[in-house]
Amino acid sequence: MSSSRGDHFSASSLEPLPVIIIGNGPSGICLSYLLSGHIPYVRPGAVHPHPLLQRKLAEAPGVSILDQDLDYLSEGLEGRCQSPVALLFDALLRPDTDFGGNLESVLTWRQEKQRAIPHVVLGRNLPGGAWHSMEGSMVTLSQGQWMGLPDLQVKDWLQKKRRGLRNSRATAGDIARYYRDYVVKKGLSRNFISGAVVTNVQWGAPEPSGSGAQGPSPLFQVSGFLTTKDRSRQPFSLWTHNVVLATGTFDSPARLGIPGEALPFVHHDLSALEAATRQGVVTPASDPVLIVGAGLSAADAVLFARHYNIPVVHAFRRPVDDPGLVFNQLPKMLYPEYHKVHQMMREQSFLSPSPYQGYRSLPKHRPLLFKEDSQAVFQDAQGGQQVFGVSLVLVLIGSHPDLSFLPGAGADFAMDPEQPLSAKRNPIDVDPFTYQSTRQEGLYAVGPLAGDNFVRFVQGGALAVASSLLRKETRKPP
Numbered sequence: 001m002s003s004s005r006g007d008h009f010s011a012s013s014l015e016p017l018p019v020i021i022i023g024n025g026p027s028g029i030c031l032s033y034l035l036s037g038h039i040p041y042v043r044p045g046a047v048h049p050h051p052l053l054q055r056k057l058a059e060a061p062g063v064s065i066l067d068q069d070l071d072y073l074s075e076g077l078e079g080r081c082q083s084p085v086a087l088l089f090d091a092l093l094r095p096d097t098d099f100g101g102n103l104e105s106v107l108t109w110r111q112e113k114q115r116a117i118p119h120v121v122l123g124r125n126l127p128g129g130a131w132h133s134m135e136g137s138m139v140t141l142s143q144g145q146w147m148g149l150p151d152l153q154v155k156d157w158l159q160k161k162r163r164g165l166r167n168s169r170a171t172a173g174d175i176a177r178y179y180r181d182y183v184v185k186k187g188l189s190r191n192f193i194s195g196a197v198v199t200n201v202q203w204g205a206p207e208p209s210g211s212g213a214q215g216p217s218p219l220f221q222v223s224g225f226l227t228t229k230d231r232s233r234q235p236f237s238l239w240t241h242n243v244v245l246a247t248g249t250f251d252s253p254a255r256l257g258i259p260g261e262a263l264p265f266v267h268h269d270l271s272a273l274e275a276a277t278r279q280g281v282v283t284p285a286s287d288p289v290l291i292v293g294a295g296l297s298a299a300d301a302v303l304f305a306r307h308y309n310i311p312v313v314h315a316f317r318r319p320v321d322d323p324g325l326v327f328n329q330l331p332k333m334l335y336p337e338y339h340k341v342h343q344m345m346r347e348q349s350f351l352s353p354s355p356y357q358g359y360r361s362l363p364k365h366r367p368l369l370f371k372e373d374s375q376a377v378f379q380d381a382q383g384g385q386q387v388f389g390v391s392l393v394l395v396l397i398g399s400h401p402d403l404s405f406l407p408g409a410g411a412d413f414a415m416d417p418e419q420p421l422s423a424k425r426n427p428i429d430v431d432p433f434t435y436q437s438t439r440q441e442g443l444y445a446v447g448p449l450a451g452d453n454f455v456r457f458v459q460g461g462a463l464a465v466a467s468s469l470l471r472k473e474t475r476k477p478p
Contacts, residue, residue, distance in 0.1 A: 001018040001382040001402070003036065004310050007291075009130060010169060013163045015033055015239075016219060016240055016241055017118055017119055017120060017238065017239070017240040017241070018117050018118055018119060018120060018240070018241055018242060018469070018473070019104045019118070019119035019120075019241070019242045019243075019244060019469060020119065020220070020222050020238060020240040020242070020243055020244070021119060021120070021121040021122065021244040021246055022122050022125075022198050022222070022243065022244065022245055022246060022247055022405075023121075023122075023123060023245065023246030023247035023248060024121050024122070024123025024127045024192055024194070024203075024246075025123075025179075025247075025248050025447065026149065026447070026458055026459070027177060027248075027446040027447035027452075027458040027461060027462055028121050028123065028244075028246040028446075029121075029127060029149060029179055029182060029183060029356065030149050030458070030462040031119050031446065031462035031465055031466060032183075032188050032189060032191050032192070032457045033150060033151075033186055033247065033462075034066070034150075034463065034466035035116065035117045035119050035466055035469065036111075036116050036186070036188055036191065037109070037111050037112050037113045037114070037115050037116035037161070038110075038111055038116060038150070038151070038186070039064045039066060039110050039214070040064060040066065040092070040107045040108075040110050040111065040142045040150070040463075041062070041063075041064050041065065041107065041108055041109075041110060042057050042061070042063040042065070042108075043106055043107060043108040044107055044108075045107075046104075046106035047106075047440045048090060048091070048092075048095055048106050049095050049096050049103065050077070050095070052076050053073070053076075053077065053088075053091060053343070054308050056072065056073055056211050057073070057106070057379075058253075061404055062335070064360075065092065065107070065463070066463070066466055066470055067467075067470075070088060070287040070433050070463070070464060070467060071212055072432075073088055074087060074088035075216070077091060079091075080478060081388055081452065083450075083451065083452055083457060083460055083461070084432055084433070084436075085432065085433060085460040085461070085463060085464045086257075086339055086457035086458070086459070086460025086461065087457075087460065088460060088463075089463045090456055090457060090460065092106055092107050093105045093107065093150065093459070096457075099146060102200075104396045107150075109110065109295060110148065111421055114135070115470065115473075117469055117470070117473060120191060120193060120238070121191050121193065122193055122196040122198055122224070122365065123187075123192065123193070123194055123196060123220075124194075124195070124196065125185040125194060126176075126180050126186075126194055126195055127192050128178055134160075134244075135379060136400045136405055137146065138398065140344045144380065146208050148178075148461060149179070149182050150187075150459065151466050152185065152186070153184055154180075159346070162421075162471040169336050172180055174221045179281070181283050186422065193226070193331035195226050195227040195228070196224060196225075196226055196227075196236070196368055197224050197225055197226075198222060198223070198224040198228065198405045199223055199224045199225065199405050200221075200222075200223040200224070200405050201220060201222050201243060201405050201406055202220070202221050202223075202407070203218045203220045203221065203442075204218075204219070207225055207229070208362075209299075216345075218241070218440070218441055218442045219228055219239060219240075219241060220239065220240050220241070220242070220442065220443075221237060221238070221245045222237070222238045222240060222243065222342075223236065223237045223238075223444055224236060224320045224405070230307070231425060234269070241437055241441075241471075242442045242444065242445040243443050244445070244465055245403070245410075245428070245443070245444065245445040245446070245449050246295065246445075246446050246447055246448060246449070247402065247403070247411060247449065248401065248447055248448050248449070248467065249403055252399060252400045252401070252402045253268035253269065253395070253396075253399045253400075254268075254395075254397045254398040254399055255268065255395065255399075256395055256397070257294070258367055258368060258369050258370070258371040259289060259370070260369045260370030260371060260372070261370060261395070262270055262474070263370055263371075263372060264372055265390070265391070265393060266393040266395065267392065267393065267395070268295060268394070268395050268396070269394075270300060270301050270304065270396065272392070273289060273301055273304060273305065273392065274304065275312065276391075277308050278303075281308065281392070282310050282391050284308070284309040284310060284311070284358075286310070286311070286389040286391040287389045287390050288310075288311035288312055288313045288358075288360070288388070288390055288391065288392075289301075289305055289310055289311070289312055289313070289390065289392045289394065290312075290315065290376050290392070290394070291312055291313070291314045291315070291394045291396065292315050292316070292367060292390065292393070292394065292395045292396065293394075293395065293396040294316035294317070294318055294326075294327055294342070294345070295326055295396065295398065296338065297395075297396040297398075298314070298336075298397075299327075299341040299342075299394040299469065300318070301394050301396055302314055302341050302344070302359070303337055303341065306358075306359070309358065311358040311359070312358065312359050312360065313360045313376075313388055313390065314344075314359065314360065314361050314362065315343065315367065315378060316345075316362070316363060316364075316365070317365070317366055318363070318364070319363055319364055319365065321346070324390070326338075327339060327341070327342035327396065328342075328429050344356050344359055344361060345361045345363065346361075347361075358372045362378065362380075362466040363385075364376060364380065364381035365377060365378045365379065365380055365381070365386070365403070366379045368385070370393060374389060374390055374391065375376060375388065375389055375390070376388045376390050376393060379453045381469075394423070400420070400421065400423060401423065401448070402424065403421065403449075403451055408430065409421070411442065412439065413429060413437050413443070413445075414426045414427065414429060414440055416430040423448035423449065423451065424451075424453065425451060427445075427447040427449060427450055427451035428449050428450055429446070430444070430445050432449050433464055433465070434463075434464055434465070435450055435461045435464045435468070436465075436468060444449060444465050444468075445461075446458060446461035446462055447461060448463060477478045
């Protein structure tokens, strides 16, 4: 918990804050860094390897990136992301990383305290968000250098901790500690309030704008409760001119929606398997653990169970050669363990001799129900039913953002309001160069909520929001 928590709430509850950020993961941390007066400039003498971008950067020497036209700068950039500003910021931070290079960032950072915008970052966990909920020894999907935030490289931080990257990647535990440490080292702690759960965000008629202001300014009320050290709940209510949604998508696991899914041996989080293993509930001699899903979380569960010699039945709806499976999109050299799981999925089905002892693969199987006597019933590809006795069930088929604190749980702000909000298929509809909602002035979304699903690219959204908010500040009447 932030030591300045009381100051924030006693003062902020009376006077509206310029900005409240809901979510303290990488997106929220990066935005807090920018709003705290840390301003990016092109480093004197730096030359970007992208000729067109270099020419544009040279047109405005001495002008901060936040004060330039992000639309113009990002035009013509291509990469592994749909967001032009995310590609721009990534190109400035890691100029040639997609070509295997290791060029230094072309940016330098100056602290300009007079440009800082007061703000609060509300988070359920410690700074770092969902990274603190992951199994600590799990290796990150992205390369370690791509997990870093501005002006503190992960590899430099690890060297000081006398740690290293494993096959260019870091462990989830290291990354969680890095994010928490980043907040401290960059002097951001006073902006962060941990143990804060937001339950309601509402807004009414816009405030009348003063002379010279650009349109009416809405006023948001953000309400919720703080979890105190004695586990009691302390309610809070804050007012702000701008709300930034940075909650990510790990709040609400996706569910199968079948009978028996609420039984006590059915879980939706890898941590349940870790706890059951630690407590001896599942052992190499127990009935198999059923893992449902064909994504990376399911693969992590398979790897964890295999490490402890726990028998596994692995069921998934798609065929193993489906090009949409994430394994088919990962380079084998970087991700040997995931490709090992994919190989197991491909080579081992229930009816064939098992080349992998203690592992059964059930492609094109759909779960129908879970029974109280710890049995799982499936429909196979031919329409027949199969029954398995299991010790534990892990349903790992993705997750949804929890925006229950917004009207309509945020669905009204999605690209298709008629469909459920989804980071991959139906994110919040934002302006690509400000990340402000296209439907509500003053409401922003960053990270997976806006369709940016990797830490490497969520920072571009923070840059866009900070640029937009700084422009709003300069437009305010004196």
